[in-house]
Amino acid sequence: MKFHSKAIFPRGFKCASIHCGLKKEGNDLSVFYTDYQANAAGVFTQNKFPGAPVILGRQIIKRGCLRAIIVNSKISNVGTGEQGIANARRMAAAVAHEFGIPENEVIMSSTGVIGVQLPIEKIESGIVGIAGALETDPLVGARGIMTTDTHPKAISMSVGESVLTIVAKGSGMIEPNMATMLVYIFSDADIASNRLDDMLRNAVRNSFNMLSVDSDTSTSDTCLILANSRAGNVDEEKFATALNFACTEMAKILARDGEGATKLLIATVTGAKSEPEARIIAKAIINSPLVKTMAYGADPNIGRILMAVGKCTTCDSAPEKIEIEINEIPVFANLCRTDFDEIDVRERLSGDEVKIHVKLNIGAGSATAFGCDLTEGYIEENAAYYSS
Amino acid sequence: MKFHSKAIFPRGFKCASIHCGLKKEGNDLSVFYTDYQANAAGVFTQNKFPGAPVILGRQIIKRGCLRAIIVNSKISNVGTGEQGIANARRMAAAVAHEFGIPENEVIMSSTGVIGVQLPIEKIESGIVGIAGALETDPLVGARGIMTTDTHPKAISMSVGESVLTIVAKGSGMIEPNMATMLVYIFSDADIASNRLDDMLRNAVRNSFNMLSVDSDTSTSDTCLILANSRAGNVDEEKFATALNFACTEMAKILARDGEGATKLLIATVTGAKSEPEARIIAKAIINSPLVKTMAYGADPNIGRILMAVGKCTTCDSAPEKIEIEINEIPVFANLCRTDFDEIDVRERLSGDEVKIHVKLNIGAGSATAFGCDLTEGYIEENAAYYSS
Numbered sequence: 001m002k003f004h005s006k007a008i009f010p011r012g013f014k015c016a017s018i019h020c021g022l023k024k025e026g027n028d029l030s031v032f033y034t035d036y037q038a039n040a041a042g043v044f045t046q047n048k049f050p051g052a053p054v055i056l057g058r059q060i061i062k063r064g065c066l067r068a069i070i071v072n073s074k075i076s077n078v079g080t081g082e083q084g085i086a087n088a089r090r091m092a093a094a095v096a097h098e099f100g101i102p103e104n105e106v107i108m109s110s111t112g113v114i115g116v117q118l119p120i121e122k123i124e125s126g127i128v129g130i131a132g133a134l135e136t137d138p139l140v141g142a143r144g145i146m147t148t149d150t151h152p153k154a155i156s157m158s159v160g161e162s163v164l165t166i167v168a169k170g171s172g173m174i175e176p177n178m179a180t181m182l183v184y185i186f187s188d189a190d191i192a193s194n195r196l197d198d199m200l201r202n203a204v205r206n207s208f209n210m211l212s213v214d215s216d217t218s219t220s221d222t223c224l225i226l227a228n229s230r231a232g233n234v235d236e237e238k239f240a241t242a243l244n245f246a247c248t249e250m251a252k253i254l255a256r257d258g259e260g261a262t263k264l265l266i267a268t269v270t271g272a273k274s275e276p277e278a279r280i281i282a283k284a285i286i287n288s289p290l291v292k293t294m295a296y297g298a299d300p301n302i303g304r305i306l307m308a309v310g311k312c313t314t315c316d317s318a319p320e321k322i323e324i325e326i327n328e329i330p331v332f333a334n335l336c337r338t339d340f341d342e343i344d345v346r347e348r349l350s351g352d353e354v355k356i357h358v359k360l361n362i363g364a365g366s367a368t369a370f371g372c373d374l375t376e377g378y379i380e381e382n383a384a385y386y387s388s
Numbered sequence: 389m390k391f392h393s394k395a396i397f398p399r400g401f402k403c404a405s406i407h408c409g410l411k412k413e414g415n416d417l418s419v420f421y422t423d424y425q426a427n428a429a430g431v432f433t434q435n436k437f438p439g440a441p442v443i444l445g446r447q448i449i450k451r452g453c454l455r456a457i458i459v460n461s462k463i464s465n466v467g468t469g470e471q472g473i474a475n476a477r478r479m480a481a482a483v484a485h486e487f488g489i490p491e492n493e494v495i496m497s498s499t500g501v502i503g504v505q506l507p508i509e510k511i512e513s514g515i516v517g518i519a520g521a522l523e524t525d526p527l528v529g530a531r532g533i534m535t536t537d538t539h540p541k542a543i544s545m546s547v548g549e550s551v552l553t554i555v556a557k558g559s560g561m562i563e564p565n566m567a568t569m570l571v572y573i574f575s576d577a578d579i580a581s582n583r584l585d586d587m588l589r590n591a592v593r594n595s596f597n598m599l600s601v602d603s604d605t606s607t608s609d610t611c612l613i614l615a616n617s618r619a620g621n622v623d624e625e626k627f628a629t630a631l632n633f634a635c636t637e638m639a640k641i642l643a644r645d646g647e648g649a650t651k652l653l654i655a656t657v658t659g660a661k662s663e664p665e666a667r668i669i670a671k672a673i674i675n676s677p678l679v680k681t682m683a684y685g686a687d688p689n690i691g692r693i694l695m696a697v698g699k700c701t702t703c704d705s706a707p708e709k710i711e712i713e714i715n716e717i718p719v720f721a722n723l724c725r726t727d728f729d730e731i732d733v734r735e736r737l738s739g740d741e742v743k744i745h746v747k748l749n750i751g752a753g754s755a756t757a758f759g760c761d762l763t764e765g766y767i768e769e770n771a772a773y774y775s776s
Contacts, residue, residue, distance in 0.1 A: 383684040
């Protein structure tokens with residue numbers, strides 16, 4: 001499977017992005033629009049303190065059909081009480097009015113600082129006339145919702161006659177600056193919303209839910225899929241496979257662009273007692289500050305990997321059975337470091353992708369997690385952040 | 389309760405510290421010795437990949453009596469297989485021979501890099517003659533076991549006629565550089581080892597087990613208590629209270645000296661559904677990279693605190709009931725930021741102690757966790773670390 005060299009929209013989808021005055025400069029408001037009603041499904045943050053757009057989004061997505069997504073950056077509309085809910089509704093109402101579509105087919109996202117009310121009039125003014133500014137390049141919409149991202153993110157691939165496109169922003173499910181991971185998936189395939197829901201949950205489980213930049217779960221994470229049927233029926237199995245593949249690729253793109261990150265970190269755990277245990281251990285490895293700084297420093301510090309496996313005290317592991325590989329080189333077995341070529345391993349660790357494979361050799365559970373290194377850049381961005 | 393202005397040893401305890409050649413320079417081997425057999429108890433890391441000293445230590449402590457502790461820094465003797473076990477035994481045997489005491493009354497610790505064998509001959513040579521170098525200042529022993537600590541750590545207080553002294557090293561239970569938290573508690577009170585064990589477990593639960601520098605649990609953490617009875621009986625309830633108090637103080641000292649740290653971070657959670665849930669949430673707050681960098685940047689980013697509470701998805705919390713205080717100033721209630729004096733709160737956050745109090749207002753569970761801020765210093769120390 002491969003991606004188009006440049007992201008395109010499926011039939012019937014367009015987007016627009018403007019500066020409405022939330023940020024000092026740069027676009028801060030994007031809309032994604034389909035000319036035809038799309039079947040839709042969505043998953044949202046599990047944080048117990050969700051923002052107003054997530055609270056409303058959970059209701060809106062239940063009907064299983066959407067026409068538009070309206071997204072602002074700079075302010076997340078979280079911790080804003082009743083007024084926050086009212087403001088989120090006003091965003092949807094303004095878009096419904098502008099495009100002449102039903103209000104309950106517009107879903108909203110907000111990303112940025114928590115605890116501050118949206119200047120809703122600026123957003124409403126910005127939406128007036130936005131229907132006339134629609135463009136066909138997904139990167140336009142992607143650019144308008146960036147916060148700390150270093151580049152806009154969109155990928156596309158074909159599945160039979162249909163196109164599958166993902167637009168995303170954020171530095172992780174797990175969140176610098178409360179910047180939030182937002183993922184919007186567009187297709188012109190004809191697939192029912194309940195099937196989309198199944199496929200989305202399955203794809204998210206092994207892609208975005210295995211992604212972590214800093215172990216901090218945002219209050220606004222949102223992943224939506226819209227399929228407007230313009231390309232007719234597709235092989236659903238092939239579509240689901242393509243969706244998994246594309247979501248995993250986007251998870252890697254997000255991890256690699258984690259705040260301050262210089263490398264993608266991929267931890268694969270095989271031979272665990274169960275898949276859930278493999279997931280816990282793979283996540284512990286990519287979330288360990290010591291493993292992350294080891295990747296940054298390109299030092300083959302096997303001890304830190306062992307430590308990260310061992311600190312998962314609820315998971316089974318037997319030290320004498322563990323084998324570890326770093327970028328395909330065996331570095332630990334039989335309770336001891338192997339006699340590896342240190343210069344070679346340091347060289348591989350110096351690249352922009354660090355792969356750690358832990359073989360527990362006690363069962364059949366496996367999982368892969370995606371993260372990034374931890375650098376001074378992360379500290380600088382987040383310590384300098386001014387919340388008000 | 390208050391501490392002596394300078395740490396002293398209880399009656400009968402002494403220590404020595406030398407350079408035996410593991411480090412390029414500086415002391416790397418310490419021994420703590422009691423002239424009289426001490427009742428003893430200990431707790432060890434829960435990491436599933438414990439080092440040889442922890443594997444043996446668990447057996448040794450079962451008899452409930454000790455005469456000496458031998459500790460080396462630079463190499464942790466973890467991930468070293470059968471040879472590691474043999475080397476740990478040789479450390480104890482050398483001390484037993486040097487002091488003319490039973491080998492099974494000598495316990496050992498090692499701290500430093502994982503996966504490298506100890507140059508045991510250097511340690512054995514170093515132990516020869518160490519009995520003639522005993523001193524009465526606990527800081528001497530504390531200095532010899534430092535790794536990335538910026539200062540040696542020892543505190544003392546009186547409990548009735550007895551003295552209670554804690555010597556410790558490390559930047560956290562949760563571990564930069566696999567540097568390991570080692571805590572040795574000495575007293576001349578007359579208390580049975582099974583009572584010491586109860587008291588120690590209780591004290592550790594609310595002090596060292598609520599401490600985190602970077603969420604990475606060492607493979608070598610060890611906390612021992614030795615009481616040699618020289619001061620006779622003490623009020624055990626008073627002793628237990630003093631032990632809790634002193635362990636909590638030492639946990640704060642360790643957190644404040646976390647790698648790269650500039651501030652102590654204290655998170656108190658009250659009104660949780662249960663004490664276990666309060667502990668999970670308090671730990672999530674002090675472990676959140678975003679809360680840690682917020683403390684470093686002295687920014688009252690309430691959203692990050694809410695996020696950290698909300699990401700504890702296994703714990704009950706109701707957003708509308710949550711109240712938050714930063715250094716005693718109420719900053720969040722009724723789903724919104726309070727109208728706090730921003731300059732005042734930034735001023736308080738700029739001090740060397742950041743206190744976050746989250747009132748969940750749904751139950752009676754409470755807990756306090758101790759951590760530190762996350763700075764470029766942490767990255768520099770850990771990315772530059774060279775493991776071999």
